[in-house]
Amino acid sequence: MSADLLAVDRVTKSYAFGGLFGRGAFNAVDDVSFTLDTARPEIFTIVGESGSGKTTLARMVLNLIAPTSGAIRYRGTELATVRGARARMDFMRHVQPIFQNPFEAFNPLKSVDRYLFMTARRFTDARTTAAIEACTDAALQKVGLSLAEVKGRFPHELSGGQLQRTAIARALIPGPALIIADEPVSMVDASLRISIVNLFKTLRDDLRVSIIYITHDLATAYYISDRIIIMQKGRVVESGAARAVLDNPRHPYSILLKDSVLSLETIGEGILGAARAGRQQRPRHGESVA
Amino acid sequence: MTDERPPAANGAAPGPPLLSVRSLRAYYQMRYFGIVREVRAVDDITLHVNRNEIYGLAGESSCGKTSFIKTIAAANRPPLNVIGGSVRFSFLDRDIFGLSEEELSRVRWKHLSYIMQGSMNVLNPVRRIRKSFLDFAFRHIGRPEREFFDIVERHLDRLHLSPAILKAYPHELSGGMRQRVTIALATICRPEFIVADEPTTALDVVVQKGVLAMIREVQQEIGSSILFVTHDMTVHANMADRLGIMYAGRLVEEAPTREIFANPLHPYTAHLIQSLPRIGDLSPKRALPGAPPNLSAPPPGCRFHPRCPLAMDICRRENPALTTLGPGHRVACFAASPEVRPTSGESDAPARAPALASPLEMRQ
Numbered sequence: 001m002s003a004d005l006l007a008v009d010r011v012t013k014s015y016a017f018g019g020l021f022g023r024g025a026f027n028a029v030d031d032v033s034f035t036l037d038t039a040r041p042e043i044f045t046i047v048g049e050s051g052s053g054k055t056t057l058a059r060m061v062l063n064l065i066a067p068t069s070g071a072i073r074y075r076g077t078e079l080a081t082v083r084g085a086r087a088r089m090d091f092m093r094h095v096q097p098i099f100q101n102p103f104e105a106f107n108p109l110k111s112v113d114r115y116l117f118m119t120a121r122r123f124t125d126a127r128t129t130a131a132i133e134a135c136t137d138a139a140l141q142k143v144g145l146s147l148a149e150v151k152g153r154f155p156h157e158l159s160g161g162q163l164q165r166t167a168i169a170r171a172l173i174p175g176p177a178l179i180i181a182d183e184p185v186s187m188v189d190a191s192l193r194i195s196i197v198n199l200f201k202t203l204r205d206d207l208r209v210s211i212i213y214i215t216h217d218l219a220t221a222y223y224i225s226d227r228i229i230i231m232q233k234g235r236v237v238e239s240g241a242a243r244a245v246l247d248n249p250r251h252p253y254s255i256l257l258k259d260s261v262l263s264l265e266t267i268g269e270g271i272l273g274a275a276r277a278g279r280q281q282r283p284r285h286g287e288s289v290a
Numbered sequence: 291m292t293d294e295r296p297p298a299a300n301g302a303a304p305g306p307p308l309l310s311v312r313s314l315r316a317y318y319q320m321r322y323f324g325i326v327r328e329v330r331a332v333d334d335i336t337l338h339v340n341r342n343e344i345y346g347l348a349g350e351s352s353c354g355k356t357s358f359i360k361t362i363a364a365a366n367r368p369p370l371n372v373i374g375g376s377v378r379f380s381f382l383d384r385d386i387f388g389l390s391e392e393e394l395s396r397v398r399w400k401h402l403s404y405i406m407q408g409s410m411n412v413l414n415p416v417r418r419i420r421k422s423f424l425d426f427a428f429r430h431i432g433r434p435e436r437e438f439f440d441i442v443e444r445h446l447d448r449l450h451l452s453p454a455i456l457k458a459y460p461h462e463l464s465g466g467m468r469q470r471v472t473i474a475l476a477t478i479c480r481p482e483f484i485v486a487d488e489p490t491t492a493l494d495v496v497v498q499k500g501v502l503a504m505i506r507e508v509q510q511e512i513g514s515s516i517l518f519v520t521h522d523m524t525v526h527a528n529m530a531d532r533l534g535i536m537y538a539g540r541l542v543e544e545a546p547t548r549e550i551f552a553n554p555l556h557p558y559t560a561h562l563i564q565s566l567p568r569i570g571d572l573s574p575k576r577a578l579p580g581a582p583p584n585l586s587a588p589p590p591g592c593r594f595h596p597r598c599p600l601a602m603d604i605c606r607r608e609n610p611a612l613t614t615l616g617p618g619h620r621v622a623c624f625a626a627s628p629e630v631r632p633t634s635g636e637s638d639a640p641a642r643a644p645a646l647a648s649p650l651e652m653r654q
Contacts, residue, residue, distance in 0.1 A: 049494045050465060159581055160351055189350035189521045194565045195577030216494040219524075223567040223575070246569055260495040262502075262524040264551070264568055 004073070005038040005177060005210055006061065011070035013056050013234075029053040029060070030234035031070070036178070038075070041210045043200060045221045045242060047257065048231035054214045057231075058180050061212065062097055063088070074178075093123050096171035100183040102163035106155040112163070113151045116140075116170050123174035139169040142207070143199055161192030168199065172207070179203070180212045185220060197224050218261050222246045230254045306380055307338035308483055308515045309362070314375035316361040319368075329586045331357035331370065333539040334633070336612065339483070341380075344509065344516045346530025346547065348523060348562065350582055354539040355519050359485050362386070362517075363402060364394055381482050400430040403476040405486040405505070412472060413460040419471055420456035427478045442478060448511070449474050449504055466497035473505060480512040488520045502529055523562050527551060532618065535559045538583050538593040541612060545619035555615065555626040557598050592624070600625040608632035 013029040030053070036044060046054050059065045061072060063079045072079045074095065082091045099105040106112055116136040126132045137147035143165040150158070150166055158166065164184060171179050181200070185193045197220050203209045215221055221228060225242035230253065238251040249255045313336055318329035331354040339345045349355050360366045362377045364386045377386045381401045389397065398404075406412040413422055423442050424435075431438055443453040449470045460468055469489060476484055486505065490498040502525065509516055518529055526533055527547065534544040535558065543556040554560040558578075565575045580597040583589055589596055595605040602624060610622040611633040624630050 049496050162581065190523055190562060191350055191565065191578050194567065194575045197567070198575070198577055218495065219567040219569055222569045223572070243572075257495060258569065260499045261569060262495075262499065262528045264524060264527050264566065 003038055004035045005075060006036040007071075007073040008032060008034050008057075008061065009071045009073065011057070011060060011067045011072060013053075013060060013065065014068045027234045028056040029067070032057060032229075032231075032234075032236050033070075034229060034236075034239070036210050036212075038177075041204050041208045042226040043204055043211045043213050043224050045213045045215060045225035045228040046231060047215060047218060047221055047228060049216060049257075051233075052231040053234040054231055055182055056234075058097070058182050058212065058214055062095060062180055063091060089122065093174045094176050095178045095180065096174060096176040098164075098167050098171050098179060098181040098184050100186060102160060102167050103155060105167055106163065108155050111152055111154050112158065112166055113147070113153070116150070116166070116173065119170050119173045135173065136169075139172045140166070142172055142203075143169045144195075145169065159192075160188050161195065164188055164192075164196055165199065168196070168203075172203075172209075176209060178210045178212065180214070182214045183216070184213070186215070186217065193220065200224055218246060218258060230257065308341045308380050309339040309517070310378050311335055311337050311362060312376045312378075314358075314361060314377060315373040316357055316366060316370055317373050318357075318370050327586055330539050330588060331585055332361055334375075335536075335541050336375075337534055337541060337544065339515050339517060341482075341515055342509075342513050343531045344506070344518050344529055346526040346533040347517060347519045347536060348521060348526055348533060349536030350521055352585070353536045353582060354585070355536055356487065357539075358536070359404075359487055359517070359519060363398070363404065363485060364389065379483060399426055399476075399481065400479045401481050402483045403479065403481040403485070405473055405476045405484060405489045407488045407491065413468060415460055417459075418456065419458055419460070419463075422471075422475065423456070423478070426475050430479045442474075445478050446474055448508065465493055466501060469493060469497075469501050470504065473501070473508065477508050477512060477514075480514070482514050484509070484514055484516045486516055486518045489518075490525065491520065491522070498525075505529075523566055535562070538588060539585055540593060540622065541620075542594065542623065543619075543621045544612070545616070545621075549616070549619055553616075553619075555619070555621040556594075556623045557600050557625065558594050592622070594623075598625075604632075 011029060011032050012027055014025045014027045016023060016025050034044070036042065046057065048054050056065070060067050063082060066080060074091065082088055106115065113136070116139070117132055120126055120132045120135045124135050126135045133147060140146055140150060145162065145165055149162070155163055185196050188196060200211055200213065201224055204211060213221070213225060222242060227240065228242040228245050229236045229239040230245070230251065231237065232253045238245055238249060238254045245254065246258065249258050313334050314332055315334055316332040318331055320327045335358060347355055347358070357370055360370065361372060366372065372387060379386060379402065382389070382397065413419070420439070428438055431441060433441065439456070442456070446453060446455070451467065451470055451474065455463060455467065455471065463471065473489070489505065490501050493501060505516070506529065518526070520526065530547045532544065533547045533550045535542050535556065537558050543550065543554065543559045550559060551563055554563055561578050565577065567575060578597055583593055583596070591607050592598070592605040592610055595601040598605065604624050609632060610624050610630045612620045612622040613627070613630045614620050615627050615629065622630065
């Protein structure tokens with residue numbers, strides 16, 4: 001058990017709804033299990049549509065909410081036993097989050113560097129201003145930025161990509177073993193998306209950080225992940241090696257997900273070509289150059 | 291300026307284009323303590339949108355896409371000012387900037403409508419959906435209320451929405467349903483021209499595909515033109531008939547969708563297409579170095595040159611004009627062809643007060 005970095009063991013989270021009459025419970029996450037190995041850092045992807053329980057699962061792994069049943073163990077320690085400020089801080093040192101929308105994750109009235117300095121002061125040995133700045137700068141260098149670019153800036157002064165990379169740098173400051181990235185590229189532009197996704201690869205290969213990558217974008221999932229689980233309505237419907245699963249999905253829901261990915265093979269007619277052709281015999285635009 | 295007529299490749303659109311934009315310029319002009327700063331968000335854009343066509347506009351955030359949309363709908367407010375150029379819709383007898391506020395409000399929704407980005411936030415949370423329909427469309431349709439709601443219900447049915455949602459509040463609907471409601475709102479008056487600003491960015495893949503198919507279906511049915519704006523090239527590949535690529539306030543390439551994916555001539559377009567991750571493809575994708583330029587202090591010459599792998603000497607000095615190099619294929623890049631010439635001086639003038647141009651530089 002101790003070789004596992006993270007063990008999620010039959011975890012369920014249910015929320016009660018309704019009032020006096022007609023009470024019910026809704027399982028946001030239903031009997032999910034997986035483990036991450038300490039020795040082999042990997043990018044573990046959780047895929048699913050909105051409302052499939054991806055974020056709830058992430059919040060449980062971050063110990064922000066407690067599972068209704070089942071257990072999550074980080075290096076053999078059950079998260080339910082992580083209590084008190086000291087223990088929680090120690091846990092946060094090892095497990096760090098990156099959120100979806102960097103513009104919402106940072107307070108617009110605070111300069112971005114304050115988050116970095118605060119993290120450095122809390123989680124590292126750096127005590128002097130110079131040491132804190134050096135440690136922050138080192139983290140920013142890892143994501144292709146530098147403190148000079150970020151210092152004193154407010155979130156609106158940085159581009160979305162810079163801000164998201166700053167968020168990743170912040171998560172790297174404590175030197176975590178596990179990063180939980182909740183839809184880190186869904187708000188980011190196409191040209192920056194690939195730079196952030198590549199950054200995750202670098203983190204895994206060079207810094208040996210395991211990453212739980214939560215997304216609904218199957219194309220980037222295919223590009224970077226090692227293992228994948230596909231969730232629907234709180235349940236894991238398919239899991240395995242990422243490429244094997246995505247090349248050849250078995251479960252009807254996985255097949256639906258894969259079919260919904262807009263393909264590039266159908267440029268100029270696309271998913272909508274069928275709808276168009278069947279409808280009327282209007283000459284199709286863009287066809288004459290094909 | 292280089293292409294006066296709609297591209298011949300587009301056989302489906304006889305007659306004049308529905309929208310024709312000529313050398314449109316719109317800058318954010320700000321005055322701080324007497325120092326004028328300009329952000330050149332829309333810089334010399336010329337394009338046409340034909341009848342019954344989906345024109346895709348791609349580009350990253352802060353490249354001026356939204357400013358462009360605002361300007362062509364004459365919805366720009368100071369500090370975004372129109373500096374020059376014209377925007378002609380075929381359903382208007384004059385330039386849209388010549389209309390009074392009153393005339394504009396008659397045109398909007400009826401002829402020119404808008405599918406907004408975050409469906410989460412655009413519907414009034416304290417009004418039921420039916421009230422929103424009344425607010426937007428009642429006046430334009432000009433029928434008694436009962437007949438009006440018959441029309442609305444028939445239209446909702448077309449979008450596979452049940453009439454029951456009219457009684458709901460926005461928070462009671464799922465994201466996909468809300469987005470379909472905004473599409474219904476935008477198309478209920480059967481407008482000739484629809485602007486769709488990132489309509490599916492916030493939706494997940496399964497819903498996204500349905501919503502896109504629906505936009506296309508409604509477009510075909512009412513025969514309108516759509517200016518479809520998103521940064522997602524895979525969406526463009528499947529939606530757009532023609533595609534325009536914007537970079538730093540300028541249109542850098544335009545071609546029919548298949549042509550642009552098969553044969554991108556501008557290095558920025560080539561990068562956008564090549565860097566798309568796809569299932570079944572494991573080749574490493576490279577990110578473009580650098581960041582998009584700050585539009586208050588754009589680099590001289592071609593705005594893409596600091597990040598461009600093909601940058602030559604002339605790119606640092608002169609701005610390439612958008613030149614037609616194939617049927618309907620226009621590109622602004624010196625490396626693409628020796629036929630590409632610099633633009634006539636004007637737009638190369640440095641932005642005013644370059645010393646204080648960027649808030650970032652001001653701090654250093």
